[in-house]
Structures are given as structure tokens and as C-alpha cells.
Amino acid sequence: xxxxxxxxxxxxxxxxxxxxxxxxxxxxxxxxxxxxxxxxxxxxxxxxxxxxxxxxxxxxxxxxxxxxxxxxxxxxxxxxxxxxxxxxxxxxxxxxxxxxxxxxxxxx
Numbered sequence: 001x002x003x004x005x006x007x008x009x010x011x012x013x014x015x016x017x018x019x020x021x022x023x024x025x026x027x028x029x030x031x032x033x034x035x036x037x038x039x040x041x042x043x044x045x046x047x048x049x050x051x052x053x054x055x056x057x058x059x060x061x062x063x064x065x066x067x068x069x070x071x072x073x074x075x076x077x078x079x080x081x082x083x084x085x086x087x088x089x090x091x092x093x094x095x096x097x098x099x100x101x102x103x104x105x106x107x108x
Contacts, residue, residue, distance in 0.1 A: 003060035003107045004080055004099055010055045012036065023059055025090075028077050028098045034091045035061070035082075062086050062107055066096065076101040 004025060012020040019039040024032050067079040082088040083095040 001062050001085070001107045002065055002080075003062050003105050004082070004097070005103050005105055006035070006059045006061055008055060008057050008059040011039070021059075023061075025061070025097060025099070028071075028100050033094065033097065035088060036091060037088055060105060060107055061088050063104075065104075068101070078104060080104075 006023045006025045008021050008023045010022050012022055014020075016038075021037055021039050023035045023037065025035070026032050061082050062085050063080040063082050064084045065078055066081055069077050069079075071077050077098050078101050079096060079098050081096050082090075089095055
């Protein structure tokens with residue numbers, strides 16, 4: 001499954017259970033997009049109290065690749081959607097982003 005790399009910036013609390021995280025995605029234009037999402041969706045060790053203090057830390061959001069193109073500098077830009085498979089929506093109500101191909105990874 002395709003995923004985009006993000007930075008999990010902080011743990012926001014346990015309400016609602018199992019907890020909420022804030023994360024950031026920087027797109028190909030350098031703009032930061034903020035997300036608020038459940039811990040259980042984003043991290044495997046969400047129940048570990050010690051890891052709740054370990055921020056910022058890397059994370060991933062599953063995504064769907066919609067398009068690929070090359071910019072004037074020769075860098076590959078990928079249009080992604082975070083709507084499928086996990087329905088992750090930014091604080092600005094966005095699900096489509098342009099990122100560099102090196103920001104993508106694979107979740108097994």
C-alpha cells in the first residue's frame with residue numbers, strides 16, 4: 001500500500017479513546033498541512049505511554065496515487081489522495097496534495 005511520509009508533531013490527548021495525534025505534511029510547494037487523527041490509525045505503539053512523550057517523530061499516511069509528472073527541475077511530483085483507504089482529511093478539509101516522489105513509501 002502506498003503511503004506519504006509525515007511528521008507526527010504531538011500527542012493531543014486521550015479524548016476520544018484511544019487518543020489523538022497532530023501531524024504535518026509538507027507538500028511539493030513547501031506548504032505545511034496539519035492533520036488531527038486517531039493514534040490507532042497512525043502508529044503501531046499507540047498504547048505505549050513512553051512513546052506518547054516521543055515527539056516529533058516520523059509517521060506515514062496511507063494514500064492513493066492519482067498522477068505523476070516531472071517539474072521544470074526534473075523532479076517527479078506525485079498527486080496523492082489521503083481519502084482512501086483511511087479517510088484522512090487535513091484541518092483545512094483537504095485530501096489531495098502534490099508531493100515529491102521521495103516523500104512516498106510503502107506500508108506492508
